[in-house]
Amino acid sequence: xxxxxxxxxxxxxxxxxxxxxxxxxxxxxxxxxxxxxxxxxxxxxxxxxxxxxxxxxxxxxxxxxxxxxxxxxxxxxxxxxxxxxxxxxxxxxxxxxxxxxxxxxxxxxxxxxxxxxxxxxxxxxxxxxxxxxxxxxxxxxxxxxxxxxxxxxxxxxxxxxxxxxxxxxxxxxxxxxxxxxxxxxxxxxxxxxxxxxxxxxxxxxxxxxxxxxxxxxxxxxxxxxxxxxxxxxxxxxxxxxxxxxxxxxxxxxxxxxxxxxxxxxxxxxxxxxxxxxxxxxxxxxxxxxxxxxxxxxxxxxxxxxxxxxxxxxxxxxxxxxxxxxxxxxxxxxxxxxxxxxxxxxxxxxxxxxxxxxxxxxxxxxxxxxxxxxxxxxxxxxxxxxxxxxxxxxxxxxxxxxxxxxxxxxxxxxxxxxxxxxxxxxxxxxxxxxxxxxxxxxxxxxxxxxxxxxxxxxxxxxxxxxxxxxxxxxxxxxxxxxxxxxxxxxxxxxxxxxxxxxxxxxxxxxxxxxxxxxxxxxxxxxxxxxxxxxxxxxxxxxxxxxxxxxxxxxxxxxxxxxxxxxxxxxxxxxxxxxxxxxxxxxxxxxxxxxxxxxxxxxxxxxxxxxxxxxxxxxxxxxxxxxxxxxxxxxxxxxxxxxxxxxxxxxxxxxxxxxxxxxxxxxxxxxxxxxxxxxxxxxxxxxxxxxxxxxxxxxxxxxx
Amino acid sequence: xxxxxxxxxxxxxxxxxxxxxxxxxxxxxxxxxxxxxxxxxxxxxxxxxxxxxxxxxxxxxxxxxxxxxxxxxxxxxxxxxxxxxxxxxxxxxxxxxxx
Numbered sequence: 153x154x155x156x157x158x159x160x161x162x163x164x165x166x167x168x169x170x171x172x173x174x175x176x177x178x179x180x181x182x183x184x185x186x187x188x189x190x191x192x193x194x195x196x197x198x199x200x201x202x203x204x205x206x207x208x209x210x211x212x213x214x215x216x217x218x219x220x221x222x223x224x225x226x227x228x229x230x231x232x233x234x235x236x237x238x239x240x241x242x243x244x245x246x247x248x249x250x251x252x253x254x255x256x257x258x259x260x261x262x263x264x265x266x267x268x269x270x271x272x273x274x275x276x277x278x279x280x281x282x283x284x285x286x287x288x289x290x291x292x293x294x295x296x297x298x299x300x301x302x303x304x305x306x307x308x309x310x311x312x313x314x315x316x317x318x319x320x321x322x323x324x325x326x327x328x329x330x331x332x333x334x335x336x337x338x339x340x341x342x343x344x345x346x347x348x349x350x351x352x353x354x355x356x357x358x359x360x361x362x363x364x365x366x367x368x369x370x371x372x373x374x375x376x377x378x379x380x381x382x383x384x385x386x387x388x389x390x391x392x393x394x395x396x397x398x399x400x401x402x403x404x405x406x407x408x409x410x411x412x413x414x415x416x417x418x419x420x421x422x423x424x425x426x427x428x429x430x431x432x433x434x435x436x437x438x439x440x441x442x443x444x445x446x447x448x449x450x451x452x453x454x455x456x457x458x459x460x461x462x463x464x465x466x467x468x469x470x471x472x473x474x475x476x477x478x479x480x481x482x483x484x485x486x487x488x489x490x491x492x493x494x495x496x497x498x499x500x501x502x503x504x505x506x507x508x509x510x511x512x513x514x515x516x517x518x519x520x521x522x523x524x525x526x527x528x529x530x531x532x533x534x535x536x537x538x539x540x541x542x543x544x545x546x547x548x549x550x551x552x553x554x555x556x557x558x559x560x561x562x563x564x565x566x567x568x569x570x571x572x573x574x575x576x577x578x579x580x581x582x583x584x585x586x587x588x589x590x591x592x593x594x595x596x597x598x599x600x601x602x603x604x605x606x607x608x609x610x611x612x613x614x615x616x617x618x619x620x621x622x623x624x625x626x627x628x629x630x631x632x633x634x635x636x637x638x639x640x641x642x643x644x645x646x647x648x649x650x651x652x653x654x655x656x657x658x659x660x661x662x663x664x665x666x667x668x669x670x671x672x673x674x675x676x677x678x679x680x681x682x683x684x685x686x687x688x689x690x691x692x693x694x695x696x697x698x699x700x701x702x703x704x705x706x707x708x709x710x711x712x713x714x715x716x717x718x719x720x721x722x723x724x725x726x727x728x729x730x731x732x733x734x735x736x737x738x739x740x741x742x743x744x745x746x747x748x749x750x751x752x753x754x755x756x757x758x759x760x761x762x763x764x765x766x767x768x769x770x771x772x773x774x775x776x777x778x779x780x781x782x783x784x785x786x787x788x789x790x791x792x793x794x795x796x797x798x799x800x801x802x803x804x805x806x807x808x809x810x811x812x813x814x815x816x817x818x819x820x821x822x823x824x825x826x827x828x829x830x831x832x833x834x835x836x837x838x839x840x841x842x843x844x845x846x847x848x849x850x851x852x853x854x
Numbered sequence: 855x856x857x858x859x860x861x862x863x864x865x866x867x868x869x870x871x872x873x874x875x876x877x878x879x880x881x882x883x884x885x886x887x888x889x890x891x892x893x894x895x896x897x898x899x900x901x902x903x904x905x906x907x908x909x910x911x912x913x914x915x916x917x918x919x920x921x922x923x924x925x926x927x928x929x930x931x932x933x934x935x936x937x938x939x940x941x942x943x944x945x946x947x948x949x950x951x952x953x
Contacts, residue, residue, distance in 0.1 A: 398930050407926070407927075408926045409927045409930075410929045416930065454947075454949065606949065610951075653865065653920050654920070654922075654927070657922060657925060657945065658925070663865075665864070665868070668951065671866065671869070672869060672870075683918070683950060684917075687917040688917045690917065
């Protein structure tokens with residue numbers, strides 16, 4: 153018996169007689185024509201006790217004699233000149249022990265009753281199709297003896313005194329005479345279940361019947377060895393190089409664009425396809441109702457301009473079934489983040505406003521620094537038309553300078569963040585805050601953003617890299633309802649950036665390019681790097697972004713509804729209430745320990761009022777009690793103590809905590825965020841004070 | 855004989871060309887036919903003002919930059935092997951965020 157398990161499959165050696173063709177991954181040998189030059193060898197030498205087993209798959213009548221099988225010490229890898237026959241030629245060359253399989257070898261009963269359909273022989277002859285013949289050698293002292301195993305029965309030694317130590321012994325099969333095709337039966341290789349099933353099916357069905365099997369197309373290809381499985385590379389579809397003129401896949405006219413892996417479209421069909429996709433995305437979600445007020449975020453870039461154009465088309469009377477919502481447009485000027493001059497900012501805003509105003513919808517202009525000054529309470533019911541914080545005409549642009557103080561605050565905040573990834577992240581959160589705030593103030597129930605699939609795929613991977621894995625589904629789904637009152641929708645999330653660009657060209661959609669914090673700089677932030685990665689992959693493998701998006705759709709987390717459980721910066725559900733044995737707690741513990749030299753720390757305590765100075769002279773002695781009158785309705789006039797870093801962190805999700813790690817002074821955060829956190833702190837404190845008096849809802853008998 | 859063509863850059867790519875979006879170029883006469891591959895090298899040597907790695911990657915354009923020849927996807931024309939005809943309009947659109 154074999155002591156060591158062999159982990160590879162048994163195959164025929166690629167060097168063989170010229171009339172032989174090897175099939176099925178070199179496990180089947182087929183003699184194509186004639187009757188000589190049909191020698192085959194095992195790929196690897198046989199070990200003592202290892203059985204080399206073949207099964208006869210095809211026979212051909214009209215010949216005399218049958219297959220030969222045996223052992224040889226000639227090495228097929230030497231590519232020695234092959235004789236015509238195993239017997240007598242190879243045998244006469246020496247170092248070979250070969251035997252012919254004849255009818256007189258053992259016979260197997262066809263069935264138990266002993267009756268058969270073919271009148272003549274009640275026994276299945278060993279040379280018939282289905283017969284299994286194997287050889288092996290057993291060590292006996294200094295030499296070995298070879299044995300036949302026919303249809304499971306050991307025939308005893310047929311050759312003795314084989315000097316196996318003189319050289320490796322390869323199995324030899326001469327596919328001779330009536331034997332036309334033999335297959336190696338895998339006895340040892342760790343074959344996959346699929347491979348084992350394939351072997352069995354192939355033994356039981358003929359080539360023609362394979363097509364009639366009720367199996368999916370891919371499996372049928374696998375059976376025909378057209379599809380490779382594990383061990384060999386299963387690479388995704390590579391982009392095909394186009395060699396001749398392509399015509400539109402729908403109407404056969406001249407094609408203009410290749411998209412969706414490998415489909416070509418002409419201009420008209422592409423427009424139909426795009427419009428249909430847009431409408432379907434909105435219609436299928438059933439989220440946008442007739443007459444609803446929707447705020448559309450316009451950045452001036454290609455994707456949002458495309459969205460704008462689609463909305464215009466959809467709302468116009470020309471459309472097949474008009475869309476019926478009421479859009480308002482908003483542009484957020486982010487020039488303060490890169491230190492743009494006032495003239496440049498003015499120029500950009502003018503350009504974008506011109507485009508927006510041509511649509512005829514109400515337009516708003518905001519600046520990112522306004523996020524530093526937002527009021528926390530938003531009045532949802534009154535649509536305040538006289539809100540001086542927004543402008544609706546180009547002339548009012550000059551009033552931008554009003555926000556100089558806020559601009560300085562924003563600059564200070566940006567400068568205190570060291571990494572560009574953190575800056576980008578914060579800008580995104582502030583941008584969202586402005587959008588939500590404006591929507592609330594002006595009575596919009598939805599916010600529409602122009603995120604295309606390429607951007608969202610990059611966003612997905614970036615989120616995971618930054619620790620926002622829990623919010624991945626929200627960030628890239630069609631509908632994002634992290635803020636309970638306002639839903640963010642992304643109608644063009646199925647459009648690749650290429651489709652967007654093509655749409656803009658074909659419809660002369662104007663767009664404005666405004667540089668951002670990562671423009672013209674080579675890979676300084678996680679998002680930028682990820683974008684390079686994804687677009688690079690997409691160029692070779694066109695199904696990359698759709699694969700990423702499809703996977704992202706399947707990742708969900710439970711949503712907790714109360715506002716106490718939202719991150720103060722990004723509004724996503726807090727993902728930090730994890731069991732105490734988690735990695736997050738371990739990180740926090742090591743941080744606390746490394747900050748203070750004080751030994752009397754309690755684990756997971758947020759009472760260490762250490763402000764994270766990081767030096768060993770920490771003199772903090774515990775939190776100072778703030779003198780609160782305890783009314784809790786906002787009328788408290790007591791002096792507020794500064795929020796400590798730990799308090800701020802407790803109201804943030806994991807990724808936002810990493811964000812402010814860079815921040816030297818947490819008080820640089822926008823005031824409304826700090827106010828929000830303070831209120832939560834006070835609430836929690838109050839709750840803990842009156843905890844004993846609260847009725848436990850689960851205990852009240854009902 | 856020279857080949858007059860129009861080159862356009864948008865989506866942020868114009869930043870690398872002095873913010874000029876439209877360029878009318880006459881490709882000098884040469885024995886080899888002008889293909890997009892040659893054109894890219896010509897652009898790199900003569901028109902690109904800064905940061906070539908933000909426009910090209912090796913012999914071809916950086917992934918994320920869409921190339922259109924006479925308003926049609928260059929993939930349908932043979933990509934780098936397309937032979938440029940006089941008065942062709944070739945547009946380079948950057949679909950990337952950071953330049």
